[in-house]
Amino acid sequence: MKRQLITRIVGMVVAMTLVAAACGSDDVAVGTGDCDSVDQVSLQLQWVTQTQFGGYFAAVDQGIYDKYCLDVEIREGGVDIVPQQQLASGATDFAVSWVPKALVSREEGMDIVNVAQVFQRSGTLQVAWADSGIDEPADLAGKVVGSWGWGNEFELLAGSRKAGVNPDSDYELVQQSFDMLALLTGEIDAAQAMIYNEYAQVLEATNPATGALYTADDLSVINWNDVGTAMLQDAIWADGAKLANDEHYEDITTRFVAASLEGFLYCRDNSDKCVDIVLDNGSALGRSHQAWEMNEINGLIWPSPDGIGMMDKGLWDQTISVATSESILASVPDSGAYTTKYAEAALDVLRGRGIDTTGKNWRPITVKLNPGGE
């Protein structure tokens, strides 16, 4: 408790000095659009434009970054782009990455720091057909189980072991592609799926037996949040060395985190408009698919009991314990792996404007998926 108080005070002091630094002699608050100069900033995403990253696109589109005196270039991901590697090499100023993948890179020597934990829950599911008899991890024994690999399999492996199923011998683990074809054709019994993307793809496909779309009743879902092996996902990462030595970059980080979080607040309160913004940015994914994704992404963020962007210490510890027990990480990362300093400073700015940063009243909506996600 005492420690929390200290970090809070430090956070407020940082916020205040940054406000002062940003505005020079004028006593104007940060985020008001009163800019002496504008900083060019680049953000590396993990993947192509979609509402998963809606907050960043909304912050550009709605002029939120402008208000924080930032000119942000959003770079989409590609097959060979590793966001944290782009960050560590200095090719980008900030990166969005899942926590376990970034911590592996950090252990390999990349000086990167988690400055805002945007998603409070994991979106990874293992999806099977309702009549497959797979309802919980223990049922995976003897089945063909799909995973994308490349660091996406950790929750599955830990969840299986927790249920007494040995992934090395008790089931056949196969490499799965990002479409859901293998599940639809029955090649695999339980497929990996993000709740906001691939899971919806199944619900956008036509069931040849009925001629209608598959429904949630046709499917059985294992959710790693319920199993207790969920790991933290989308977070904003910054360059550790620059945070330590470059005051200007620190100032930019606070403003970037505040503006990005404000973007996600916009997407919470204006989900339809946020979907349109993402579509305007060149997503060829259909509108109903993106609306589904927006709703699920909001569900991964809200509620954020300590405020959006704050680290959930319990889930951080769970992420680390899964990672070390699965030998993904050799050791527990040092305390510099994440900081709540910038999120706290950002939240102070947002709360100061009377904005609800926890989303305790947010409720999911029902999204109707159309064939093909159109």
Place this chain on the structure above:
Amino acid sequence: MLRMALSVLAALIVIFSLWESYKWMGQQTGDAWPGTSVELPVSTDDIIMPHAVDIVGELFADIRDGRATLPLIVFLAKKAWFTFQEAAIGFFLGSAIGLGLAILMLRWRFAERGLLPWINVSQTIPLIALAPIVVTWGRHQNLPDIASIALISTFLTFFPVAVSALRGLQSPTPEHVELMRSYAAPWWTTLVKLRLPSARPYLFPAFKIAATLSVVGAIVGEISIGTKTGLGRATLEFAQRYAVWPERLYASVIGSAFLGLTVFGLVTLVERRVLRRAEG
């Protein structure tokens, strides 16, 4: 030109018929070779092999591009134009580098001995290793990502040009070279008046290969590095949604093939003009 168009059309009809008859056969026999229980190499359901008519029909169906809606064929044409620009930069840069290297290797034998093995080795570097290096370097130089993609395209195109140009430049017979020498022609004049003209039959096939490779390089570059637009980006997105829209993935493949054919055709046109001028 008409003959070329007709032969393309004929080829399309043949592919179309083969596709549909194979699919029909598979549907009749439950994906086995007729009269046996041996499985077909590719199953013929509507996800793996949509009807050719549906694929063509999809080309004219509407797709969302941002907030606008337009026919898929127009969507692909817009993306192809972007990819074409990357490929064009790659093609011209790659051809210039290839030609430059060839001249260098022609001028100094030790350059040939020193460079040629490395030029060959360069093509064994997997693009998956090259792409992050190029894009990280490019971003440090404040180059736009489109330049990094063009560089990947360059990397594929310089090779056939360098190798073929060298052979072409070395193709004049010793008699011809001796003749130039007897005129006391400087090395440079021999290059321009004798070697380059006789390299033409070697160069144009290389340019044609380079042109199609430049498109491949641009598409692969887009997929590895990630861009907002382009054929590679569209293909990547459609590939992820293959299970629900197989026709769109096939349509984007057709779009890529068409872009490849277009650049091939462009080089052929230039070749004809150049050769005609040489004859006239």
